[in-house]
Amino acid sequence: MRPVSREDADRLDAIRRANQRRRVSVVEAFDLTPHMRRVVFRELEPSACEPARPAEWIKLHVPTCGQGKKHGRAYTIRERREGQLSIDMALHGGLCASWARRARPGDLAEVSGPRPGCKLAWPPGNVVLGVDETGLSAVASILANLPRQTRGIVWLEVPDARDIQHIEAPPAVSVRFLPRKMTPQGQLLIQAMREAPVSPAAAVWVAAERAAALELREHFETMLPRERVHTSGYWRMPFSQSGDSSAFSAKTRAA
Ligand SMILES: Cc1cc2nc3c(=O)[nH]c(=O)nc-3n(C[C@H](O)[C@H](O)[C@H](O)COP(=O)(O)OP(=O)(O)OC[C@H]3O[C@@H](n4cnc5c(N)ncnc54)[C@H](O)[C@@H]3O)c2cc1C
Numbered sequence: 101m102r103p104v105s106r107e108d109a110d111r112l113d114a115i116r117r118a119n120q121r122r123r124v125s126v127v128e129a130f131d132l133t134p135h136m137r138r139v140v141f142r143e144l145e146p147s148a149c150e151p152a153r154p155a156e157w158i159k160l161h162v163p164t165c166g167q168g169k170k171h172g173r174a175y176t177i178r179e180r181r182e183g184q185l186s187i188d189m190a191l192h193g194g195l196c197a198s199w200a201r202r203a204r205p206g207d208l209a210e211v212s213g214p215r216p217g218c219k220l221a222w223p224p225g226n227v228v229l230g231v232d233e234t235g236l237s238a239v240a241s242i243l244a245n246l247p248r249q250t251r252g253i254v255w256l257e258v259p260d261a262r263d264i265q266h267i268e269a270p271p272a273v274s275v276r277f278l279p280r281k282m283t284p285q286g287q288l289l290i291q292a293m294r295e296a297p298v299s300p301a302a303a304v305w306v307a308a309e310r311a312a313a314l315e316l317r318e319h320f321e322t323m324l325p326r327e328r329v330h331t332s333g334y335w336r337m338p339f340s341q342s343g344d345s346s347a348f349s350a351k352t353r354a355a
Pocket of ligand 1 (some may be wrong): 195198234334337
């Protein structure tokens with residue numbers, strides 16, 4: 101058997117640590133806006149205290165009704181300090197979202213991670229960022245970590261105007277909310293990002309529903325080098341609701 105190199109051992113150790121679950125308990129949970137709830141956890145078991153990275157995320161494992169099983173989904177860390185971490189959870193019909201709606205101080209869950217979230221060459225000088233409500237925390241974290249002289253534009257699609265939040269950004273980065281109201285998910289974001297002028301030096305970062313993320317990747321890869329276009333499908337609409345289900349099989353590169 102080939103001896104394990106130092107790098108392989110370090111990589112395996114990092115994967116093991118990223119997957120290790122730790123118990124957390126809810127300190128507080130409150131609605132930030134009608135469709136977004138902040139949950140603050142106290143970590144009951146120590147985690148590696150690495151410095152925070154832009155858009156880093158954890159996997160949250162919440163209890164389900166059946167046989168002590170847990171249901172795990174990814175959430176971006178909004179804040180992490182002194183043994184506490186906060187996440188902002190979009191409220192919809194899913195299991196984690198429903199758990200968030202009911203979360204009360206003292207409720208128990210598990211987390212694994214954190215894992216790095218922003219895979220752009222860092223720091224980019226000119227940014228084009230686009231997200232739906234699931235990417236709000238990621239964008240807030242990316243913006244907070246950008247140098248002050250960064251230029252660019254950020255599009256944030258949210259369920260309605262009451263979901264607009266204040267997001268700190270460098271002065272030359274314009275932040276624009278897109279309340280979707282009755283418009284289908286992702287449509288306003290796609291339209292705004294397709295129509296926006298893009299500097300040849302820009303770096304693009306998108307996190308949204310999978311079909312929207314794929315469409316935006318195809319669009320931006322026609323004008324920028326691949327390494328400056330990062331798109332992530334943060335969640336997936338069931339085929340029957342996504343409008344064009346054939347798009348999923350036609351586009352094979354996963355977001
Ligand atoms: C790296 C990463 C970071 C993320 N960070 C965040 C974050 O900070 N905050 C956040 O809210 N989400 C975030 N997400 C998205 C989140 O993981 C998904 O929305 C997840 O599917 C929610 O889990 P659930 O158990 O509630 O629903 P699931 O069990 O996954 O899905 C159940 C049903 O709900 C639908 N659904 C799932 N998400 C949504 C949605 N957003 N809107 C409408 N319908 C939905 C599904 O299509 C499905 O029909 C992130 C995802 C990734 C990959």
